[in-house]
Amino acid sequence: MLRFVVRRLLLLVPILIGLSILVFLWIRALPGGPAQALLGERSTPEAVAQIEHQYGLDKPIPVQYWRFVKKSAQFDFGDSTTTRRPVIEELGQRFPATVELAAAAMLFSVLLGIPLGFIAAKRYGTAIDHASLVASLLGVSVPIFFLAILLKYFFAVELGLLPTVGRLSVLIDVEHPTNFYVLDAILSANIEALWDTLKHLVLPAIALGSIPLAIIARITRAAVLDIQNEDYVRTARAKGLAPGIVDRRHVLRNAMLPVTTIIGLQVGLLLSGAVLTEKVFAWPGMGSWLVDAIQDRNFPVLQGGILFLALVFVLVNLLVDLSYAVLNPRIRLS
Numbered sequence: 466m467l468r469f470v471v472r473r474l475l476l477l478v479p480i481l482i483g484l485s486i487l488v489f490l491w492i493r494a495l496p497g498g499p500a501q502a503l504l505g506e507r508s509t510p511e512a513v514a515q516i517e518h519q520y521g522l523d524k525p526i527p528v529q530y531w532r533f534v535k536k537s538a539q540f541d542f543g544d545s546t547t548t549r550r551p552v553i554e555e556l557g558q559r560f561p562a563t564v565e566l567a568a569a570a571m572l573f574s575v576l577l578g579i580p581l582g583f584i585a586a587k588r589y590g591t592a593i594d595h596a597s598l599v600a601s602l603l604g605v606s607v608p609i610f611f612l613a614i615l616l617k618y619f620f621a622v623e624l625g626l627l628p629t630v631g632r633l634s635v636l637i638d639v640e641h642p643t644n645f646y647v648l649d650a651i652l653s654a655n656i657e658a659l660w661d662t663l664k665h666l667v668l669p670a671i672a673l674g675s676i677p678l679a680i681i682a683r684i685t686r687a688a689v690l691d692i693q694n695e696d697y698v699r700t701a702r703a704k705g706l707a708p709g710i711v712d713r714r715h716v717l718r719n720a721m722l723p724v725t726t727i728i729g730l731q732v733g734l735l736l737s738g739a740v741l742t743e744k745v746f747a748w749p750g751m752g753s754w755l756v757d758a759i760q761d762r763n764f765p766v767l768q769g770g771i772l773f774l775a776l777v778f779v780l781v782n783l784l785v786d787l788s789y790a791v792l793n794p795r796i797r798l799s
Contacts, residue, residue: 542769582685604679
């Protein structure tokens with residue numbers, strides 16, 4: 466196990482180096498640049514040259530890349546060209562918002578998707594099974610922004626139950642030492658802030674979790690259908706074990722392997738930022754941050770943000786691989 470973890474961590478080095486080269490070259494291939502984006506119509510050759518010199522963009526590409534690599538190794542991604550704040554500081558504010566939203570979305574999709582897929586498989590060919598298939602297809606097909614607007618209309622406009630934008634109401638005053646609003650509310654023992662934060666999470670989490678919910682339900686259904694016809698499952702039933710024990714110990718546990726893979730991939734994708742959901746609900750996460758950086762040609766934010774998300778994605782997949790040995794002891798990581 467330890468050797469496997471060390472090998473995977475060592476593989477991070479060439480992956481991150483290759484990705485850093487691609488990101489570095491792609492950003493500089495974009496039309497325009499930070500100077501033009503900042504100055505707009507007021508740009509002059511002298512002003513452009515001054516800004517490029519300020520951020521080192523007037524140096525040769527190899528020199529710029531080497532400087533970027535050296536600073537990134539120390540988690541110094543430079544300063545944002547639009548806010549003049551360190552990228553790592555903005556990252557510390559944006560990433561917790563994305564983590565909270567992704568965690569809530571995955572909690573919603575896993576808690577509903579696995580039971581729905583399992584029930585559909587156990588009721589194979591019935592109306593419940595057909596209804597689950599139709600619902601999963603709708604979940605994948607309906608655009609997130611359209612579902613988000615519908616949720617806002619029914620639950621906020623019509624019923625007035627839930628807020629529609631942001632992470633916390635402006636009238637609530639609470640410190641945010643970690644920038645995880647749920648955790649900060651718990652640490653400060655502020656029940657009002659905790660309740661308000663959870664209410665702000667509901668609608669964006671449902672909108673963002675709709676597609677993972679449909680995928681997890683479909684994969685769970687397929688895995689259970691495949692596992693329950695295996696010889697060891699039939700043997701367990703022939704030995705007289707209770708159906709619940711067979712389903713829990715033999716069917717569901719082994720069916721979790723492909724489901725775990727899908728969950729890990731979905732977590733990695735959600736942590737990379739949910740642009741549409743964040744835009745509709747004005748959620749200050751990584752997705753909207755990077756989209757704004759593309760529009761502003763904010764090179765430091767794009768370089769640091771994308772590289773950081775790549776690191777997170779690889780680490781999430783490492784945790785998924787390690788979970789295989791827990792779910793199925795027959796798997797040996799070597």
